[in-house]
Amino acid sequence: MKNSHYLGIDVGSISANLVLIDAEAQVVFADYRRVDGWPLRAAQAALAALRAACPQAVLAGVGATGSARHLVAAALGADVVQNEISAHACAAIHVQPDVQTVIEIGGQDSKVTIVRDRVVVDFAMNLLCAAGTGSFLDAQAQRLNLTIEEFSRQAVRSERPTGIAGRCTVFAESDMIHKQQIGHRQEDIVMGLCLAMARNFLGNVCVGKEIRPPIVFQGGVSANQGMRRAFAELLKCELIVPEHHLVMGALGAALLVRRAAPAASRFRGFDVCERAIDTQAFTCPDCANACEVIEIVDRGEIVGRSGGRCRKWEGRAGPR
Amino acid sequence: MKPGLAIQPWGNYSLALAASVECLRVEPWTQRSTTPETLRLGVEASPEFACLSFKACTGHFIKAAQEGVRYGVMVNSRGTCRLRYYREIQQKILQERGLDLFIFGLGYDGLKPPLIRHFDPDLLPFLRCCARAQQKTLAVDALEREVWRVRAVERQPGDATRVLNECLADLDRARSVPEIRACVRTFKPRFAAVPIDATRVPLRIGLLGEATLLRDRYLNHNLEEILGGLGAEVRNFFLLGDEVRNIFRIGLFSRNSRWRLKRLARPYLENLVGGHALDSVAHALRCAQEGFDGVVHVAPAGCMPEVSVRPILRRLSQDLDLPILECSFDEHASHVGVVTRLEAFVSMLRERQEKKPRKRP
Numbered sequence: 001m002k003n004s005h006y007l008g009i010d011v012g013s014i015s016a017n018l019v020l021i022d023a024e025a026q027v028v029f030a031d032y033r034r035v036d037g038w039p040l041r042a043a044q045a046a047l048a049a050l051r052a053a054c055p056q057a058v059l060a061g062v063g064a065t066g067s068a069r070h071l072v073a074a075a076l077g078a079d080v081v082q083n084e085i086s087a088h089a090c091a092a093i094h095v096q097p098d099v100q101t102v103i104e105i106g107g108q109d110s111k112v113t114i115v116r117d118r119v120v121v122d123f124a125m126n127l128l129c130a131a132g133t134g135s136f137l138d139a140q141a142q143r144l145n146l147t148i149e150e151f152s153r154q155a156v157r158s159e160r161p162t163g164i165a166g167r168c169t170v171f172a173e174s175d176m177i178h179k180q181q182i183g184h185r186q187e188d189i190v191m192g193l194c195l196a197m198a199r200n201f202l203g204n205v206c207v208g209k210e211i212r213p214p215i216v217f218q219g220g221v222s223a224n225q226g227m228r229r230a231f232a233e234l235l236k237c238e239l240i241v242p243e244h245h246l247v248m249g250a251l252g253a254a255l256l257v258r259r260a261a262p263a264a265s266r267f268r269g270f271d272v273c274e275r276a277i278d279t280q281a282f283t284c285p286d287c288a289n290a291c292e293v294i295e296i297v298d299r300g301e302i303v304g305r306s307g308g309r310c311r312k313w314e315g316r317a318g319p320r
Numbered sequence: 321m322k323p324g325l326a327i328q329p330w331g332n333y334s335l336a337l338a339a340s341v342e343c344l345r346v347e348p349w350t351q352r353s354t355t356p357e358t359l360r361l362g363v364e365a366s367p368e369f370a371c372l373s374f375k376a377c378t379g380h381f382i383k384a385a386q387e388g389v390r391y392g393v394m395v396n397s398r399g400t401c402r403l404r405y406y407r408e409i410q411q412k413i414l415q416e417r418g419l420d421l422f423i424f425g426l427g428y429d430g431l432k433p434p435l436i437r438h439f440d441p442d443l444l445p446f447l448r449c450c451a452r453a454q455q456k457t458l459a460v461d462a463l464e465r466e467v468w469r470v471r472a473v474e475r476q477p478g479d480a481t482r483v484l485n486e487c488l489a490d491l492d493r494a495r496s497v498p499e500i501r502a503c504v505r506t507f508k509p510r511f512a513a514v515p516i517d518a519t520r521v522p523l524r525i526g527l528l529g530e531a532t533l534l535r536d537r538y539l540n541h542n543l544e545e546i547l548g549g550l551g552a553e554v555r556n557f558f559l560l561g562d563e564v565r566n567i568f569r570i571g572l573f574s575r576n577s578r579w580r581l582k583r584l585a586r587p588y589l590e591n592l593v594g595g596h597a598l599d600s601v602a603h604a605l606r607c608a609q610e611g612f613d614g615v616v617h618v619a620p621a622g623c624m625p626e627v628s629v630r631p632i633l634r635r636l637s638q639d640l641d642l643p644i645l646e647c648s649f650d651e652h653a654s655h656v657g658v659v660t661r662l663e664a665f666v667s668m669l670r671e672r673q674e675k676k677p678r679k680r681p
Contacts, residue, residue, distance in 0.1 A: 067656055067660070082663070082667070083664045083667070085661075085663075085664035086664050109657075119671050119672060120667075120668045121643070122643065123665075125657070125660070125661060125664075288353075288355040288357075289353075289356060290355075290356060309537075309538070309542045309655065310478070310542055311478060311546070312478050314477075
């Protein structure tokens, strides 16, 4: 179909992103908004914004990614449900075909993906520590009484970044307070924090990985000028921040569903953004694990399930 | 009433281990995997830095003691991992909590291990019982192999696991060697009846690392099923049948004998690091030789032997172009995080397979 569009939606810990691409993989519409604790409502609001902006769009496929992908996929009706690592890599390769390294830092996770000849060959994701992710920067900006945008602008102005211990974010915070108390300038502290976070990322997540340019930097944190500058200084090369750096996960999901080209989309229609979609939980009685399984209910009908240690309930609709 | 004997959970092998103590005139008490409850008990009682396997095992014994079980048995071999001291520490934890459960160590302690000395079974029933346990262990080995193969290609997700559970229940009921053999003969046809999609080409992924985590499907977040569901045929390198053979030094010339593994691993690992470190290195090399698409290395966070082999595995991965995913688990590991990593690993392997298929011998 000539007029067919593909929708990618990425709902993570902090933000819900939505991208609409056309059959030629050009971005037609992009939306970035904060989740604020309501993943499903954020997804619905993003969809409503899409309908308002492009009422004529015909959806030929929907791809879902992000940590809330199963919930969103069930509620909206998605054709492709893919993990965010693959989705981000797919988008980065699409916008920068010669990319060798993808650094993606989001709300609560940070990952590095190594790409060679347009194929992902290795990846790593922060495991036991959320140091250097968006949530931490948010919290520190708040402590300094700055918005995250001001934080970003201040960092660029710094001439002598303050050295801040970055091994652990709790200690980084105490060190930052100490540096404030002995009179370091605010912009230097802000840039010092960015450098500490970047060093932590390179030392923990990227350990043992061969970081080669061209490097694409994306995810929510890539909007932060201070973090861009920190990585550029530490890696001694310019990073490529793509135009749609905030919504690369959603773009990846859209590209993946475009590649899969489903014959008939499972999309449940734009009306889902108006309905009150509810969830309910039950404890699976089948084994000693006693998993809690979530049922997604739309107009009294169970449209999907998620949760549980075995795959028994994943995505299953209909009565129990 | 017969006294109870708590046995460390060893995944599906728990039923074989339970069979092995029948002749001691005790009631075996075990679970097929750690449960949320036993893990919670173990985490509360254990030192914070102890590994996940320790915490799970401690919790298991606490639960057993609460249910009135008087004895327990666990492996504490002369292995050079901290496991060597775990029995003593667990015994102390139980004592301090006022729980009356004595844990026998199964290690090298003279000709008659303390467990046998204490219960003193008659020789003939004892030998018969050992034979039954050995047969059941081998039967579980066979079942595991079947389920790995079928799960990757089943049409209806969960079919292979259902058949596995049915087979295990039957195996548990079998009381004599001929009965066990008859039961084993039904395995193949039962798995053959599962509808499969023969057009799918499964990826082949080796699972190696620390034994408890490889075997306990609660602790490893159901790794085998997740990978199977993503269309990967796994091979879990911890099979108790092989392990028992190695402990008793039978089958010196089998493919998995200690001696063979040592020779295989020598270019990368010359010294003993303890635990299953040697096995991990040797089996990773074997995966590369046999054209596996990738390897998942599983260890509890802070596991000394497995952490020591990680740099070796990284080197090996580069040298032999074998993707290795490192998975560390502790009680805080998020299930979503584990699934996301495994999904990303599998889709990476798929992409690689499409671009340049590995040679399969």
